[in-house]
Amino acid sequence: MANTIPRHRELFIRTGLVCFGLAAGVVLVEGFLRAREALTNTSSANETVERATLRLHIASDDPVLKYELRPGAAVERDGTIYRVNAQGFRANHDVQLEKRGKRRILLLGDSVAFGLGVDYEDTFGQLIERQLTANGMPTEVLNLSVLGYKTSQEVRMLERRGWQLNPDAVILAFCLNDFDDFSGELPLFDPSGRLPRGGYQRLPPRRLGSIELPEPMPLLDRSLLFRKLSGRLRVDYYRWIGTDRALRKEVAEAISRLGKLLSEHGIPGLVAIFPLLHQLDDYQYEDIHQFIASEALAAGLSVADLTAAFRSERTEVLRVRPGDVLHLSKVGHAITARALIRCTADAGLRCPQT
Numbered sequence: 001m002a003n004t005i006p007r008h009r010e011l012f013i014r015t016g017l018v019c020f021g022l023a024a025g026v027v028l029v030e031g032f033l034r035a036r037e038a039l040t041n042t043s044s045a046n047e048t049v050e051r052a053t054l055r056l057h058i059a060s061d062d063p064v065l066k067y068e069l070r071p072g073a074a075v076e077r078d079g080t081i082y083r084v085n086a087q088g089f090r091a092n093h094d095v096q097l098e099k100r101g102k103r104r105i106l107l108l109g110d111s112v113a114f115g116l117g118v119d120y121e122d123t124f125g126q127l128i129e130r131q132l133t134a135n136g137m138p139t140e141v142l143n144l145s146v147l148g149y150k151t152s153q154e155v156r157m158l159e160r161r162g163w164q165l166n167p168d169a170v171i172l173a174f175c176l177n178d179f180d181d182f183s184g185e186l187p188l189f190d191p192s193g194r195l196p197r198g199g200y201q202r203l204p205p206r207r208l209g210s211i212e213l214p215e216p217m218p219l220l221d222r223s224l225l226f227r228k229l230s231g232r233l234r235v236d237y238y239r240w241i242g243t244d245r246a247l248r249k250e251v252a253e254a255i256s257r258l259g260k261l262l263s264e265h266g267i268p269g270l271v272a273i274f275p276l277l278h279q280l281d282d283y284q285y286e287d288i289h290q291f292i293a294s295e296a297l298a299a300g301l302s303v304a305d306l307t308a309a310f311r312s313e314r315t316e317v318l319r320v321r322p323g324d325v326l327h328l329s330k331v332g333h334a335i336t337a338r339a340l341i342r343c344t345a346d347a348g349l350r351c352p353q354t
Contacts, residue, residue: 052077056084057147064156069146080117088161089144092120099166102138105129105344106162108154109145109173112274112327116147117320122330127337128344137345142167151178152254158261169349170262170269171340172255172301174292175326176276176285179241179251204240238276242288252295259299270349271296272340275307276325277315277332283307302349309339 056075060068073084085091107113107125115123125141132139142165144157154172162170206213241247255271262269273289286307293303310318310332318332319325328336343351 053147056082062156062160065146065149065153065160067146067148068157078117080119083120087165089142090114090120091143095140095142095165097164097166099140099168102140103132103168103347104140104142104166105169105171106158106165106167107141107143107145107171107173108158108162109143110149110154110175110178111145111147112175113143113145113173114147115143115145115333116327118328118330118333122333124328124333124336124340127334128341131337131341132344135345139344145173149178150180150254151251154178155254155258155261158258163265167267169267169344169347170258171344171349172258172269172271173274174271175274176238176242176288177326179244179247204235204237206234236284238285239288242285242291248291251292255292255295255301256299259296259301263300268347268349269301270340270343270351271301271303272336273303273305273307274328274336275305275310277310277318277328278325280307280311280315302343302351304340304343304351306336306339309335 052075056070056073056077057067058070060066062068069084069088069090071084071086071088073082075082082090083092086094105125105128113123113125115125120126123143125143129139129141144154144161146153146157149157151172151174158170203215205215258269271292273292275283275289276285289305289307293305296303313331313335315325316322318329318335320327320329320332343349346352
């Protein structure tokens with residue numbers, strides 16, 4: 001009679017083979033991911049950006065600002081040259097305090113209004129300046145935007161640098177990441193931010209149903225495969241920060257302060273709300289836009305929501321680079337300028353009803 005393997009032993013062997021196969025598969029996938037990461041290692045590119053960032057910025061003695069643009073800097077980053085004038089903001093020339101018959105508009109914002117990846121002449125601020133001047137309204141648009149700033153820092157920049165420029169009007173460019181100040185620039189000047197160098201935003205929590213996974217998970221997070229799989233459990237970053245009560249309160253207070261400052265100086269203000277460049281025809285963040293708009297109107301500021309204007313073009317064309325849902329291409333800046341020219345042509349920055 002032929003030897004037969006007991007059923008329980010056969011089951012044990014088969015289970016062991018399956019487990020071995022799964023483990024071998026995991027090891028192979030992990031090895032492949034690590035090899036691919038080594039081949040596409042971006043550390044040198046990150047170091048280049050970091051060096052450019054350090055040349056473009058200086059630490060600020062203001063605890064709110066934390067860092068500012070470096071006066072007189074001229075830095076190339078990702079193929080674009082950024083020049084900072086003697087007054088400490090992006091421009092190809094220094095600015096006289098006297099307006100010499102020109103209307104002067106200050107632009108407050110972060111890297112979107114700054115014009116990351118776009119030549120200075122092609123930023124929407126400069127396009128508005130040229131168009132208004134060509135229309136018989138001599139205008140200067142001075143761009144006080146700084147990479148990585150959030151709303152409270154932008155308002156503080158107005159207090160710190162803006163008033164000495166004698167503005168006639170102020171535009172605040174609001175983007176959905178302005179609830180948060182974590183950026184690629186911050187860790188270089190504020191290590192307490194606890195964001196890894198080279199990062200540009202905090203990681204939202206990983207949730208499995210109603211369960212929030214611990215963060216970090218030191219042993220498991222060593223695995224690239226685990227990080228990629230568990231990354232699919234992370235909640236939407238922009239909704240996470242845009243609905244956070246504490247962050248909303250901070251933004252609301254900053255907008256309210258801006259309204260009070262402008263009212264005290266008798267200057268009109270406009271909040272331009274920039275959408276994420278993603279699924280604009282089925283946009284998922286309108287409630288966050290409405291929150292910002294209501295806070296701005298309550299503060300006595302005009303509002304221009306740019307979502308509808310951007311729907312005239314494909315998102316791929318609006319983005320400065322593939323996958324970037326924040327920063328505008330040259331085309332995106334041109335569309336922004338066309339949308340805002342109707343508001344900026346009015347002395348009170350009142351936008352016509354559409």
